[in-house]
Amino acid sequence: MLEPTRLLLVDDHAVVREGYRRLLETRAELRIVGEAATARDALDAFRRLAPDVLVLDLGLPDMGGVELIRRLLQREPGARILVFTMHREPLFATQALRAGAQGYVTKSSPPEVLVQAVLQVAAGRPFISPDLAPELALALVDRPRAPLADLAPREFEILRLLLEGLDPEEIGRRLSLSAKTVRNCHYQIKSKLGVRSDIELTRLAMAHGLV
Numbered sequence: 001m002l003e004p005t006r007l008l009l010v011d012d013h014a015v016v017r018e019g020y021r022r023l024l025e026t027r028a029e030l031r032i033v034g035e036a037a038t039a040r041d042a043l044d045a046f047r048r049l050a051p052d053v054l055v056l057d058l059g060l061p062d063m064g065g066v067e068l069i070r071r072l073l074q075r076e077p078g079a080r081i082l083v084f085t086m087h088r089e090p091l092f093a094t095q096a097l098r099a100g101a102q103g104y105v106t107k108s109s110p111p112e113v114l115v116q117a118v119l120q121v122a123a124g125r126p127f128i129s130p131d132l133a134p135e136l137a138l139a140l141v142d143r144p145r146a147p148l149a150d151l152a153p154r155e156f157e158i159l160r161l162l163l164e165g166l167d168p169e170e171i172g173r174r175l176s177l178s179a180k181t182v183r184n185c186h187y188q189i190k191s192k193l194g195v196r197s198d199i200e201l202t203r204l205a206m207a208h209g210l211v
Contacts, residue, residue, distance in 0.1 A: 004031040005122040008051035010042040012061050023111050030118060039068040046072060053122050058085045058092060063174050067157040069099040082121045084114060089209040090136045091148055099153040103127035147193050148208050158185050163202065163211055
């Protein structure tokens with residue numbers, strides 16, 4: 001008999017975690033081995049538990065999910081990560097997949113889609129939820145490339161925190177960076193996007209669904 005696929009759930013809302021824990025545990029081939037509410041707890045839990053698949057929400061209270069994906073794969077290159085999030089914008093999916101996630105499912109998907117996605121990612125196959133796949137394909141192929149899509153995952157994460165109104169010191173604490181590094185990255189982001197001020201930066205982010 002095959003061993004069940006071991007899952008680690010990462011979401012900062014306990015009620016949400018409980019909901020999809022119950023869903024996933026209805027399948028005999030799946031077993032929840034741990035939960036985490038923050039990125040730092042997730043890194044520690046992954047090291048201790050070595051799950052087969054990490055099911056991850058992008059909206060975490062310390063560092064964001066995209067940065068967590070990047071750091072986790074630096075430590076564990078073979079980690080299999082499925083993003084399960086409310087964000088339907090192709091930009092978030094693009095950044096998560098570029099950082100190394102193998103799957104991306106929106107929380108508006110039917111429950112069976114999450115189960116299917118977990119099984120596919122556990123088997124080493126990529127998975128994009130059907131409600132997002134056509135839009136993501138258009139964003140990647142048929143439309144002009146969005147400027148924000150050119151940002152590296154860490155730049156994207158810093159921009160997201162800047163747009164939340166955090167100062168460089170707080171962003172540095174969350175991402176374990178110096179405030180100087182954050183300020184330099186802030187300048188590089190504006191330069192890469194071709195904007196001269198934070199007002200222009202915010203307008204660009206709003207136009208592409210990041211705000």
